[in-house]
Amino acid sequence: MSAYINIIQEYKDIPGGLIEAYHALQREYNYIPEDAIAEAAKIFGVSEARAYGVATFYSYFKVGERGRYVIRICESAPCHVAGAAEVVKALEQQLGIKMGETTGDGKFTLEFCECVGQCQATPVITVNSKPYLDVSPEKIPGILSECQ
Amino acid sequence: MAEEMRIVLRNYGKIDPLNIEDYLKAGGYKGLEKARAMSQIDLINEVKKSGLRGRGGAGFNAGAKWSFSYNTGAEVKYVVCNADEGEPGTYKDRIIMENDPQSLLEGMAICGYAIGAQKGYIYCRGEYPYVVDILNQAIDQAKAKGVLGDFDIEVRMGAGAYVCGEETALIESIEGHRGEPRFKPPFPPVAGLWSNPTIVNNVETFANIPVILEKGADWYSSIGAKSYPGTKVLTLTGDVNNRIFIEVPTDTTIRQVIYDFGGGIPDNKKFKAVQIGGTSGGFIPESLLDTSIDFDSMSGIGAALGSGAVFVMDETRDIVDVVQRITKFFEHESCGKCTPCREGTKRMNEIICRLNSGQGLAYDLTTLEKLGRVMSVACLCGLGQAAPAPVLTTLKHFADDYSAHLN
Numbered sequence A: 001m002s003a004y005i006n007i008i009q010e011y012k013d014i015p016g017g018l019i020e021a022y023h024a025l026q027r028e029y030n031y032i033p034e035d036a037i038a039e040a041a042k043i044f045g046v047s048e049a050r051a052y053g054v055a056t057f058y059s060y061f062k063v064g065e066r067g068r069y070v071i072r073i074c075e076s077a078p079c080h081v082a083g084a085a086e087v088v089k090a091l092e093q094q095l096g097i098k099m100g101e102t103t104g105d106g107k108f109t110l111e112f113c114e115c116v117g118q119c120q121a122t123p124v125i126t127v128n129s130k131p132y133l134d135v136s137p138e139k140i141p142g143i144l145s146e147c148q
Numbered sequence B: 001m002a003e004e005m006r007i008v009l010r011n012y013g014k015i016d017p018l019n020i021e022d023y024l025k026a027g028g029y030k031g032l033e034k035a036r037a038m039s040q041i042d043l044i045n046e047v048k049k050s051g052l053r054g055r056g057g058a059g060f061n062a063g064a065k066w067s068f069s070y071n072t073g074a075e076v077k078y079v080v081c082n083a084d085e086g087e088p089g090t091y092k093d094r095i096i097m098e099n100d101p102q103s104l105l106e107g108m109a110i111c112g113y114a115i116g117a118q119k120g121y122i123y124c125r126g127e128y129p130y131v132v133d134i135l136n137q138a139i140d141q142a143k144a145k146g147v148l149g150d151f152d153i154e155v156r157m158g159a160g161a162y163v164c165g166e167e168t169a170l171i172e173s174i175e176g177h178r179g180e181p182r183f184k185p186p187f188p189p190v191a192g193l194w195s196n197p198t199i200v201n202n203v204e205t206f207a208n209i210p211v212i213l214e215k216g217a218d219w220y221s222s223i224g225a226k227s228y229p230g231t232k233v234l235t236l237t238g239d240v241n242n243r244i245f246i247e248v249p250t251d252t253t254i255r256q257v258i259y260d261f262g263g264g265i266p267d268n269k270k271f272k273a274v275q276i277g278g279t280s281g282g283f284i285p286e287s288l289l290d291t292s293i294d295f296d297s298m299s300g301i302g303a304a305l306g307s308g309a310v311f312v313m314d315e316t317r318d319i320v321d322v323v324q325r326i327t328k329f330f331e332h333e334s335c336g337k338c339t340p341c342r343e344g345t346k347r348m349n350e351i352i353c354r355l356n357s358g359q360g361l362a363y364d365l366t367t368l369e370k371l372g373r374v375m376s377v378a379c380l381c382g383l384g385q386a387a388p389a390p391v392l393t394t395l396k397h398f399a400d401d402y403s404a405h406l407n
């Protein structure tokens, strides 16, 4: 618990720093722990409902646990026509989970996302924000094996 | 054969973006020096005269916008750079920031001097953490060199909400709130960030400013289309041989963009449609390809220049399938603040899904059209107003694709 407090405290004096604090939490945990929301509310002097409302508004933030490697697949139109659906199928098959789920060992989470601004080489996926370009089903094993 | 013209990307590939000395050697910060030797009014008039209009989508005259903030006489004012770049198919602001971050900082500092602001924010989308690092390094170097004077710049990171590209939602987000657009007026140049006068401009808009100062308003206004002068950075995606970014004068035509620069459609297939300006842009058929890409010409054909994304589709693409992807996007990205958009995007997606799965009736097409017309006037912000454009323009230009789906 005190670990959250230390992270959040650092942004306390920055005007509008709540979102920056959430980014910092997520850098540490890959998600925003439920309890951290209550702490953030206290530290920034807003209601818990409001702090929760901010955290859940933004699709980049995830309240509650997710895997150590968050794999996001862009499904915006340019990636869609370039074959994003095949990439989704390959990822689901190889990880044995569906989109939106986390593997039993807590290692991988699969999520959809919209354009991540790397449309020169579609389809695109990101692993913990790092983009992988021109992805095809054949490339998935290699990408997954990089996650150690 | 049309040719590129690199103004915004003048330093692309020529300088080390992480070394301010390179930028200075290439003539960097001369524009700011020149600006500071002018009176604020003369500076604003010079920018106005150049004809530079916003590159973020709304196309407002940059100098005119600045004059609103200047005229308020408030003590605290802000300069905000919109680097949210959420429009699918767009990555031009990333290219600018990755390759020439100092030109953005210089443009912002010039704006700061013009309106009388000491503080700037760059709101960079959360999907670009690596760009945030580049910007922070560039800011540190500029501060160490002392080139920014008393103008301070801070980077804030977005968190994956498309609507935060809308300037008042962006301001809400910097303030640490949910990114819901505000009622306007007041407009940000009068009352924006923490209710102070705030200029929000796009990355590409700011990157144009130093050169305009250096080479003069008359030089700039003579380039490209008269009513929207200068160049535009475009990003080509979809069924086009060269999936590249280019910077071209604004009087270049869509056909030139797709065929001269894009190298045409792969595998000898035929062209079917192009959507310009990102996911909220209209779909354009073959018959309108000779339109020039400038803001007003595009509006004239019921389309938009928007962010400059150019998404090409070949004859094999099913328009209704692509549109379904788009309506789902808007349902997801609607912030929910106003009813016509919250409900409208949901129903629109519902109907398109029904059509795409072969369950649609002719009646659905009439409903879509009516719903789209209502949304484009009744929604609170540009998201809901523009969301129906892909649906309405495809109903108009690609009716056969819809008929083919009817039950």
Ligand SMILES: Cc1cc2nc3c(=O)[nH]c(=O)nc-3n(C[C@H](O)[C@H](O)[C@H](O)COP(=O)(O)O)c2cc1C
Pocket (backbone or CB within 6 Å): B053, B054, B055, B056, B057, B058, B059, B060, B082, B083, B084, B085, B086, B087, B162, B163, B164, B165, B166, B167, B168, B200, B201, B202, B203, B205, B206, B381, B382, B383
């Ligand atoms: C839903 C929505 C998303 C937008 N996204 C962006 C964006 O990502 N980048 C941007 O510069 N402008 C975006 N805009 C336009 C901004 O509201 C604003 O007009 C622009 O930042 C002003 O800068 P400019 O005058 O330099 O274009 C968006 C508008 C709407 C309605």
Ligand code: SF4
Pocket (backbone or CB within 6 Å): B163, B180, B181, B333, B334, B335, B336, B337, B338, B339, B341, B342, B379, B380, B381, B382, B383, B384, B385
């Ligand atoms: S139009 Fe949509 S995004 Fe804009 S304020 Fe209304 S609900 Fe929110």
Ligand code: FES
Pocket (backbone or CB within 6 Å): A074, A075, A076, A077, A078, A079, A114, A115, A116, A117, A118, A119, A122, A123, A124, B088, B089, B090
């Ligand atoms: S459309 Fe997928 S990264 Fe841009």
